[in-house]
Amino acid sequence: xxxxxxxxxxxxxxxAIDGSPTVGPDGKPIVMDFATFIxxxxxxxxxxxxxxxxxxxxxxxxxxxxxxxxxxxxxxxLDNYEYLLKSVETPGEPYNPRFAWSIIPHMNAVKDAxxxxxxxxx
Numbered sequence: 001x002x003x004x005x006x007x008x009x010x011x012x013x014x015x016a017i018d019g020s021p022t023v024g025p026d027g028k029p030i031v032m033d034f035a036t037f038i039x040x041x042x043x044x045x046x047x048x049x050x051x052x053x054x055x056x057x058x059x060x061x062x063x064x065x066x067x068x069x070x071x072x073x074x075x076x077x078l079d080n081y082e083y084l085l086k087s088v089e090t091p092g093e094p095y096n097p098r099f100a101w102s103i104i105p106h107m108n109a110v111k112d113a114x115x116x117x118x119x120x121x122x
């Protein structure tokens with residue numbers, strides 16, 4: 001089966017449009033890692049609207065995230081990648097524009113997935 005390969009980007013600090021860090025209930029800046037971003041995309045209505053096949057794809061994607069960390073190469077089956085890409089590029093539920101620009105590195109990592117095997121990635 002054909003795959004796509006993504007180098008896991010570093011976590012991002014979620015910031016408001018004015019550049020100030022968004023803080024959580026504990027008063028600390030919110031940091032979003034790539035796996036958390038992907039899990040959020042898999043909970044998007046894009047996956048629900050596709051019926052059982054996209055729900056299964058969502059579950060497979062989330063399971064494949066186990067143990068991924070910054071700098072690793074994450075591989076994803078092409079069919080699942082295409083569902084994920086749609087969820088990233090045109091989500092069923094809009095991104096919150098107050099902080100969505102903070103997660104552009106995660107969006108770009110998905111958008112720019114490679115067709116090449118990991119050993120060929122720069």
